[in-house]
Amino acid sequence: MKYGFESLTDNELLAIILRTGTREKNVLLLAQEIINNFGGIENLSKVTFKSLLTIKGIGTSKLLEILSCLELAKRIKIIQNQKKYSKIIWPEDVFNLVHAYFQNLTQEHFYLLLLNNQNKLIHQNLLYKGTNDTLKIDVKDMLHLALVHKSNKVICIHNHPSGDSEPSLSDLHITEEIKSNFKMLNITLLDHIIIGRENYYSIIST
Incomplete structure (x- = not known):
């Protein structure tokens, strides 16, 4: 003391x-x-x-x-990161916001960030937990959350427990599926970020 x-x-x-x-x-x-x-x-x-x-x-x-x-x-x-990175401008902002959550996870987790027109975070939600290399997701769940929270901008995030943030073909395909479904409801998929051990990959921004 x-x-x-x-x-x-x-x-x-x-x-x-x-x-x-x-x-x-x-x-x-x-x-x-x-x-x-x-x-x-x-x-x-x-x-x-x-x-x-x-x-x-x-x-x-x-x-x-x-x-x-x-x-x-x-x-x-x-919580500190949520306050510091409440407005999302760059993929790095997303990584800094969620890195503490995803650190050391041994299963794939799929996370959703919902933003307003000014790119300010209005809601975040853990949608799915998978295994160490597989994850099943349903776009309807994402659409429902976006509509409930009146968000027209969305960022998807999931991790690769292996530590390699490079996207798989499945990651690329599901990103296109989410993007096209959102577009029909005038919702923009800003990005799909994959979190590795100490790095990230931005599918849309890269």
Whole structure:
């Protein structure tokens, strides 16, 4: 409280969350082991239930505390991005807006951004979850959301868990299908963005 949280080491910050260690190791050593196990705090966003439970001294209570903190951090980042990139001008704006959400996903997720005439974000919606390499979508669902929210500009986003953002033939075909269906209702498909590991591909803008 006297010197501020910024004065603490990574181990000490995590130790505060863990609160206690084990008989064999104190809480600071347990925190260090967790950080080392994942190759640094920058990789803690990749932790899972299963990977944490392999560490001796991590039970259900500590596991839930760690994952809850990580989820809060992720949501804070998403909300900050929503405010910062509320107006979409470039494909990079889309990537910056959604990257925190898609980071480390192991399944394909299909996301929809609905915009107004000034390209300001008015609604966003996760439509579908697939497997690690397949995703079934229905254009009627997208049309319904666009009409409900009175949006005439739409951006589609989905990720490739493999990390490669290059579009497949299926990605190209579904983009044309969405675009043509939207056009009949005077709705513009601004872009279809594919999110890779640390990159993106803009199907329409590229």
